[in-house]
Amino acid sequence: MIVLITGTRTGIGRALAEYLLGRGHQVVGCSRRPATIEHPQYVHHAADVTDVKAIKSMCRAIRADHGRLDAVINNAGTASMNHFMTTPAETSRRMFEVNFFAVLDCCRETVKLLRKSEEPAPAILNVSTVAVPWALEGQLLYSASKAAVEQLTRVMSKELAQFPIRVNGIGLPPVHTVLTRSVPAEKIDVLIQRQAFKRMCTVEDIVGPVDFLISRESGFITGETLFLGGVH
Template identity: 30%
Template structure:
């Protein structure tokens, strides 16, 4: 049997690169994407140019892989961008950019890949979401919303495509030691802002969580298990036990109590 062909968006660094490297080392044919692949010199797998905010770019990249390999067995929608700030102080264009990258882009990638998967009568789509998408976190409202929306899109779409032997699942990571903190949009910490003290503390807390985050190879190992599962579940969570347990607490605690717990954590 020929090697499975895996297409990973946002694979030039961080989780995407770790997953692509791990799959390559385990015998998969991997194509990753980057907005500027020519700038990447150390990728262990082939990179193609793709900007998830551009429909033409998406179609061109996927066509390139289909022309070379004749199929795409696994799509890993990993491209994403972080954003922090008091909602009141985040520019509208930054909110729109976040949703274009974290939600609308992955939707468009799926829309282009699905016809090929239907034709080959098989396929797996893994949407990389976030544990933050399970709850509204202070000063991460936009990020939580965009990732939470992708979770719900996945829940609905997986039912629509099951008759075609196509499986779709979410894999939600917690905090991992990647460069996401450096690449995300930070609303400026404004001197004299009503949020200066609380946002400043939360920003330090979020950055420390990423710095102390887990090894991205944990995500790679989790994803290869999903790929080798005949009937993937709707949701997978990967991260520190406390981060995963926070989802359980949200489900079982009264809303006001859960909110109080979060506010204590962020010293609000």
């Protein structure tokens, strides 16, 4: 398969790219800064997903190189943990630019390439967070932007079913990455105690479900966000 993953320089996106490359897929990745992955089947674009022109130019390059996409993983994201009263308006808007509007734009631009796929049901997969079902205080903007992504997943799954492109999500509990490194260990522990499995989620826990959700084995699943760790 040819898979586009956004935000592959670090963290979960990088781990997913390396896993899927190991499984023999061709991966196209992007981030604002240069690549950290070197692999013959990997192509990196220095693209900011909040810049529609950059997304379009990446899609043109994918069309020239491969002619299609079989799966898109909208992973690039940002978080800011702050009481909403002390969150400046620009920070709030930036959060929605990266976490919501970039996902929307990426979906719209890549659908044209997904429609060229010969997979029976090409897949879009969006990354969400336990901050949504847990309505975590201090994470109003982060969780609201990801809640919007979960709603996008539900509505878009219906609008794209005719093609037939599937749209799903994966909801993650805390994982050790750059995104969470400034969160105090005690705060992470409190969250882990809310999970059914009381240990930190690792990238090894994530890659298998992601692989399944973009594969033809899950070809009749659409509009769902699957949460890991037992969080409901």
